[in-house]
Amino acid sequence: MADPLAGHIEDTRLADALSERYLAYAMSTIMSRSLPDVRDGLKPVHRRLLYAMQQLRLDPTAGFKKCARVVGDVIGKYHPHGDASVYEALVRLAQEFAQRYPLVEGQGNFGSIDGDNAAAMRYTEARLTEVARALLDGIEDDAVDLRPTYDGEEQEPVVLPGAFPNLLANGAAGIAVGMATSIPPHNAGEVCAAALLMVRDPDVGLDALLAAMPGPDFPTGGVVVEDAGAMRQAYETGRGGFRLRARWSVEQGRFGTWTVVVTEIPYQVQKSRLIEQIAELLELKKLPLLGDVRDESTTEVRLVLEPKTRGVEPEVLMETLFRATQLETRFGLNMNVLGADRVPRVMGLREVLRAWLDHRHEVLLRRSRHRLAALDRRLEVLDGFLAVYLNLDEVIRIVREEDDAKAALIAAFTLTETQADAILNMRLRSLRRLEEIEIQKEHATLTRERAELASLLEREPLRWRRIATELEATRKKFGGGPLGARRSTLAEPPAPVDISQISAVEREPVTVILSEKGWIRAVRGHAIDPAAQKFKEGDALERTLECWTTDRLCGFATDGRAFTLRVSDLPRGRGDGQPIRLMVELSNEERLIALFVVADGERWLLASAGGRGLLVKSEDLLAEKRTGRQVLNLRPGERAALCVRAAGDHVALLGGNRRLLIFPLDQVPELSRGTGVALLKLKEEGLKEARTFDRVAGLAWHEGVRPRGMADLAEWVGRRGDAGRPAPIWVTRKA
CATH class of the missing domain: 2.120.10.90 (DNA gyrase/topoisomerase IV, subunit A, C-terminal)
Structure with missing residues (x-):
């Protein structure tokens, strides 16, 4: 039968057609590409990467697999986009200078702070880190909703369980249609400490939160020199910015000479481009106090700045460089994220922490219900085992002589179908007396666990106490050691340095x-x-x-x-x-x-x-x-x-x-x-x-x-x- 709509043409105003299609494009960009979710701090491509690697069993203790295999699974099952963009997202998740807490552990060439590109995905390998495992923890326990993938053949998570505060710890950046997001990285231990304060006192003030979590913590270190009042306003409104400077020190040489050594540069600044910028300004004579710049970096950053004369004050020299080069940058704060209702909006610090804690509470409820259902199923089977152990001879007789052994068992011992099936599927070796003791022990253990879960589901204070315990464990695990130690220093804005009289331009x-x-x-x-x-x-x-x-x-x-x-x-x-x-x-x-x-x-x-x-x-x-x-x-x-x-x-x-x-x-x-x-x-x-x-x-x-x-x-x-x-x-x- 012919399609009645075949050949049908409907007149539509061009403006209406363009508006409708542009709105669809804009919403797709906002919801499915550029803005992170406040609950797990991930964009769809990053969430799909982690989920695909978890499905491939790329745990931190497992072996590595080629990145090409991971990218192939992602674009084939979950993310219908180009392999280049997916691989770039994977590479960024593995770069220690780009991610405060890398979610992927890479093996091979994954680029450098100089701006070098990573090797092709056929040469590099990857697996998940402990941080990524924390984000995925509980995903198999019905902790989050799953939805069909773009072709309907697979399932993918709407959001990850998110036991790690990824949004604030790793930050996010993205440009959508008509809106953008820019969130700097923070110290995970400090974020968990602030979240613990909110768990203990839901009405805790912003000042108390900022005492526990005073400011950003960038993976490349540096010194944050922003006024405390401006920082407080930024965290209160979700909009603002932070001034970030390179970390430097003075090294004394012979005969009274000295040099400035830069050991940390601002976040997202390419070291090679920074050196080119300084060299260009030197050639244009716009840095009158600087004599030369050298790059002595190995795996650690080391830029050597030589003054033109040793009579120059180091602070004055650095002030001229801070004003003219990317040795000082400003990182914007715009906490524009997708809420649990999938609506984009700008949130303040309290609202972001509240949304994450509410998500953790929902995950705890769902995991507890899932575990309770599993316990009920197992206890039902154990109750059946214990019921028949008192009369094993009768069970054996029924199995040998009755035509419908299942129905006879149900009638003789008042069993459920599930219990009868379990008894019929039991191995003969399980009829030992020792096995009965083990079943009784397991039954007692699971009964106690079920009572605890039932109490947890009934009493909200117990649930928040459990969440506080989980937060404390996360803080200890990721807030200490080389990974958790704070890298960026928070300092008061420096005193103004007068460089008005320093100029390579003749005044005329x-x-x-x-x-x-x-x-x-x-x-x-x-x-x-x-x-x-x-x-x-x-x-x-x-x-x-x-x-x-x-x-x-x-x-x-x-x-x-x-x-x-x-x-x-x-x-x-x-x-x-x-x-x-x-x-x-x-x-x-x-x-x-x-x-x-x-x-x-x-x-x-x-x-x-x-x-x-x-x-x-x-x-x-x-x-x-x-x-x-x-x-x-x-x-x-x-x-x-x-x-x-x-x-x-x-x-x-x-x-x-x-x-x-x-x-x-x-x-x-x-x-x-x-x-x-x-x-x-x-x-x-x-x-x-x-x-x-x-x-x-x-x-x-x-x-x-x-x-x-x-x-x-x-x-x-x-x-x-x-x-x-x-x-x-x-x-x-x-x-």
Whole structure:
């Protein structure tokens, strides 16, 4: 019979079809690829790798098997993706510099901290570690749910039992659609200690948890130099970051010479790339205090940094390197995970620990029920054995003479079918008196165990006591020895080191020229004639800025981001310069609305076209990276309109509807980033201009125009967020 839907065509709007398919792709990426589960801290590919290796009997005490065999089983049974990506995930699980607690023990070349790739999977071998075995412990005791694999031929676990706190101990990183996760590694002993506090007191405060688990513990060591208050806020909200520095020491040489030796580098920094970066900066003369760098590493990291002169202070030398190289990095914290309900959300430290402990409680319940059912089955059989041992002659007679021995046994001794089957399957040697004694002993032992399990299932305090015992065992097993010892040191932020006078750039006056099409260059000297400057055809001057070669510039764009540029890095000479979009990641739809020299102690008023704004300090606008820093958060379809120096105590705002509003500047909050507050009530006209002024000096809207005092401005003074009044002629007219 022909399919009635064959040849059927249904019209669908392209936008609807794209939305539906993109949403399906996004959910697949979030749920099945990029975000870890809060209960076992694993993504699907890692969970399937460990489960496949457990099915292959690759226990820590067993022999190794080729990684190609493992990858083949994973992609053939559980994970329908490419073998290269699966092998990369397997390799990472075995790298001691990538995993704080490796889940796979590798044999062969599994890469190096220099960024070298692992050997092909046909050459390498692997097996599980004790940590992985702890994650899998109980999976055969119905501890977790199983689901069909992609082809329906096998079963795979939805989540692992997770007796090891893998999410916090090993961390996680991933980028999904519209969301990402970044969790640093921690010390497993400290995580278990914090979890024990929560078991004993479910309402324990965050400060007590952080006393037991003070911060990250990276596999490559290093020194975490982050403010305690910032760390507490990060763990409370699930968002933040940690500043990580290399560990270094000074080695004295002959005749008063010395060198700095770096023995630990920040997490996820490739040593070879770090050395290349330092060498490049040396060649560009951007490290004026450093003479040379040598790599004397073996299996241990050892980078030797020689100062240009022995009169340099080691702290000052390292400060210049920390600011310019990856000897100092920032590891972001974004604990965005899948909860037990499979819904992604950002969790704080207490919520993560609570979710893991609740999972362990569920695993204990399921394993106890599974064991109780097994005990009941065995006790039923033993009860049958004991019942017939008192009359073995009758049992033998029934078996020899009765046509239906099973039914006769059930009728004669009041047995169940299971008991009758067990008796009929019993070997003759089991009829000895000694065997009866062993059965009685086993029955007594299992009866006591069953009573304990029944009590455990009935009383929740007993279950939490058992979980506390398991946590203590995990803490002792993985929190001590070379594997469990803390590697990263937690330190207070170092005292500021003044390196402002240290520069390889000669300080000289320049004028920065920015064209309308975004070409930027620096011309020597101040007071240049803008009309004498030449531009590409169709381009023209947008703004000039007098500064010095040692200055830093801040550019504020229409997408609400702030970018930092060093004047010394700008192209010089009489040419056209360079597109600013090659120096910062600025899309073609966005442009700079402000460009100014960064000075300490200044504040800036940022505002969107919709009339919302905030005050920001100069230091909060700095971003030494191409992507800049999102300072003003914008609503969909909105753009940033103004960036004005906040000097004085009042602000005057002019909308596109030619209405003017003046109010005290202290009504605008000072933030490091945000959406801001309503400054001027607007409809569709947008915010046009803003001026800040001091009430004593008065407001001069245009240069060369007499300032107006507060008495003249009283008509337009109101409260923040008002609609304002029609502006006077001296504001709306051209200067």
